[in-house]
Amino acid sequence: MGKLKILIVEDDPVTRSLLEKKLKKAAYEVATAKNGEEAVGLVSGSFFDVVLTDLMMPGDVDGVGVLEHVKERNVKTEVILITAYASIENAVEAMKKGASDYLTKPINFDELMLRLDRINTMKSLAKESLDLREAMDVTEKNAGQTIQDLEMVIHRLQHGLSDIKRVLNEGSIETHERIERALGILDRLII
Amino acid sequence: MIKITTDEIKIMSQYIHKMSGIALDDQKAYLLEARLNGLAEEQGCASYMELYQKAKTDDSKSLERKILDAVTTNETLFFRDKSPFELVRHKILPELIDRRSAKSSGSMPLSVRIWSAACSTGQEVYSIAIVLKELLPDLKKYNIKLLGTDISDEAVAQASYGQYNKFAIERGLDEGSLRKYFSQVGGNWKIRDDIRAMVLFKKFNLMLPFTGLGKYDIVFCRNVAIYFNLEDKKKLFDKIANILEPDGYLIIGSTEALTGICPRFVPQRHLRSIFYQLK
Structure with a gap:
């Protein structure tokens, strides 16, 4: 599992560059946007594993707007909201719209790293289960095809065998004629 | 972890078989332990024998229901293995409706009765409902x-609740259908009311x-008899053969077969x- 690709959306330049520095130091792949509009543009162009966005931002697109756009674009992107302590209720509302977590300001970086680790673990587990299911699907598909082919073959053979039985039991025909006909059926049966 | 004894494996397997038909052989003993351990602890039982006694009385x-819930396998996906749904969409339903319309007087609505015999958490039935909705725009x-x-x-x-987490939903279902037939509730997806209303669960x-x-x-009985x-x-x-219309259809799991199991059915291949179908 590669490192997560993270988009930071934060209007405050100090917080933004601090976040960028910390996350880059932790070897995450990082992009930044200084407002919601810019974030929307970036998300439309490429996939991010995580979008870390401030909830309150000036301009037309706030944190909830970013969240909605991100989820619209790809449900697999996780969104973490950054919120002032006073607006936790808004963050909870946003979680109902699909945000995976929120952090309160001032940002505790240990906490942020733990959340990202957790997302990383979840994504690895999800990928692993997806891989396993994929492997199971391929196996199941192959086994299924073989079993179904056999089912059809057996059905055809059973049909043929009962035809042979019927012919051999036919009292009104000479024995050699019966055998001849039975052999004819057998010939068609064995490919 | 409460260890399960050989005797307990025997007793529990018999009990579960009697309740559900699920046949667990000795090699599946680890499964019993893994699946019943939590329940035994929750019930304050020191052994599986105690759990069994408690359930019986x-x-x-x-408690019997809880044991059943714990041992049944709920592996099901939306459009899991697309082929049966494609079969219904392109072959079975059109054929069935053609045949029934030819016979009908016109005044009565044509009836289509479908049973998903082991529906688990509902993905199969909802997938069928989606096929019906897409195939028959004038459902009324x-x-x-x-x-x-x-x-x-x-x-x-x-x-019946029809809500699924993102892991359950992401596979099998394309993004278009997801947005068309589900609405987002937090991190989960809930089937839309009009699809939900088409199905009866019991x-x-x-x-x-x-x-x-x-x-x-049409009867779907996929991947359940494998436990019998x-x-x-x-x-x-045999019971399924009895409740199927003479021109009805049975669909079983892709790795299942009926040879040596039910001579009343004839296999038919489509693609x-x-x-x-019945003989």
Whole structure:
């Protein structure tokens, strides 16, 4: 599992560059946007594993707007909201719209790293289960095809065998004629 | 972890078989331990024998249900293995409706009755409902009966609620269908009301007689008989043959076969899939 690709959306330049520095130091792949509009543009162009966005931002697109756009674009992107302590209720509302977590300001970086680790673990587990299911699907598909082919073959053979039985039991025909006909059926049966 | 003894494996397996038809051989003992351990601890039982005794003497049957919920396998996906749904969409339904319209007087709505015999958490039935909705835009003209049953109360409740987490939903379902037929509730997805309303869910034990179940045009019985022993498999498919319309269709799991199990069914091939009809 590669490192997560993270988009930071934060209007405050100090917080933004601090976040960028910390996350880059932790070897995450990082992009930044200084407002919601810019974030929307970036998300439309490429996939991010995580979008870390401030909830309150000036301009037309706030944190909830970013969240909605991100989820619209790809449900697999996780969104973490950054919120002032006073607006936790808004963050909870946003979680109902699909945000995976929120952090309160001032940002505790240990906490942020733990959340990202957790997302990383979840994504690895999800990928692993997806891989396993994929492997199971391929196996199941192959086994299924073989079993179904056999089912059809057996059905055809059973049909043929009962035809042979019927012919051999036919009292009104000479024995050699019966055998001849039975052999004819057998010939068609064995490919 | 409470260890399970050989005697307990025997007793529990028999008990579970009697309740559900699920046949667990000795090699599946680890499964019993893994699946019942939590329940035993929750119930304050020191052994699986104690859990068994407690379940047997519980008149409300609630512990029995919990045991069943714990041992049943709920592996199901939306459009899991697309071929049966493609079969219904392109072959079975058009054929069935053609045949029925030719016979009908015109005044009565055509009835289509479909039963998903082990619906688990509902993905299969909802996938069928989506196919019906897409194939028959004028649904009101038909008398649709779509029944999903399962032995597990928990599975039936979840199916009926129709809400799925993103892991359950991401596979099998393309993004277009997801947005069209589900609405987002937090991190989960809930089936839309119009699809939900097409389906009736109830608890049903396939080991019991099928009296009062009615007749069906299409029966889905996929990947459930695999948990049954041969005798129970034979009984199950014989009962299905009894409730299927003479021109009805049976769809079983892609790795299942009926050879040596039910001579009343004839396999038919359509493209890469097989379905069964009565002789």
